[in-house]
Amino acid sequence: GQQLNQSPQSMFIQEGEDVSMNCTSSSIFNTWLWYKQDPGEGPVLLIALYKAGELTSNGRLTAQFGITRKDSFLNISASIPSDVGIYFCAGQPRISNFGNEKLTFGTGTRLTIIP
Amino acid sequence: EAQVTQNPRYLITVTGKKLTVTCSQNMNHEYMSWYRQDPGLGLRQIYYSMNVEVTDKGDVPEGYKVSRKEKRNFPLILESPSPNQTSLYFCASSLGGPGRDGYTFGSGTRLTVV
Numbered sequence: 001g002q003q004l005n006q007s008p009q010s011m012f013i014q015e016g017e018d019v020s021m022n023c024t025s026s027s028i029f030n031t032w033l034w035y036k037q038d039p040g041e042g043p044v045l046l047i048a049l050y051k052a053g054e055l056t057s058n059g060r061l062t063a064q065f066g067i068t069r070k071d072s073f074l075n076i077s078a079s080i081p082s083d084v085g086i087y088f089c090a091g092q093p094r095i096s097n098f099g100n101e102k103l104t105f106g107t108g109t110r111l112t113i114i115p
Numbered sequence: 116e117a118q119v120t121q122n123p124r125y126l127i128t129v130t131g132k133k134l135t136v137t138c139s140q141n142m143n144h145e146y147m148s149w150y151r152q153d154p155g156l157g158l159r160q161i162y163y164s165m166n167v168e169v170t171d172k173g174d175v176p177e178g179y180k181v182s183r184k185e186k187r188n189f190p191l192i193l194e195s196p197s198p199n200q201t202s203l204y205f206c207a208s209s210l211g212g213p214g215r216d217g218y219t220f221g222s223g224t225r226l227t228v229v
Binding site: 004006009030031033040041042043044045048088090092102103105106107108 | 119148150155156157158159160173205207213214215217218219220221222223
């Protein structure tokens with residue numbers, strides 16, 4: 001299946017720092033999604049991007065749909081303890097009216113906040 | 116509360132003993148899917164269903180079966196589990212497709228096959 005390269009694999013930061021992570025693909029996507037997974041839970045959708053160049057915010061989170069349509073970025077400003085978890089990007093190569101919308105996930109970025 | 120419910124949350128079984136992981140959603144979603152999560156590999160799709168009686172293989176379907184006899188339920192069946200199926204499994208649902216509406220995930224089922 002298609003591969004999404006997500007980096008970094010893990011981050012260790014101090015509370016209050018800003019965070020940046022990215023996701024790249026070998027092919028073009030029409031949709032980029034960012035999810036967060038808290039320990040012991042399923043992933044939860046944070047931000048959805050549908051257009052190349054689009055910049056969307058959700059509180060302290062900002063995500064961008066890369067111009068080439070092969071990448072996406074997620075930034076978290078002024079991190080707090082509840083930001084700890086695994087962040088996944090997910091890409092959708094096309095949207096159809098008939099379902100069969102394959103969503104490919106990245107390998108995740110594990111965020112840890114050092115006391 | 117709108118949710119996807121998986122059972123059981125934890126399961127330890129022996130090689131070859133058939134098992135079923137249940138998944139139910141109460142949001143009238145058309146689209147349902149099963150993923151497995153393994154360290155370093157992210158989430159990989161096992162099977163998905165676009166509607167009742169419509170299912171198709173994902174990226175890693177070998178050793179798994181699914182059925183969608185009614186909209187709300189999408190059980191995952193392991194006919195003869197093997198140790199390489201030890202993993203964390205997630206069921207997910209979407210109203211109009213994950214690329215359009217995103218997925219709502221269950222809380223996961225941690226399966227260990229010994």
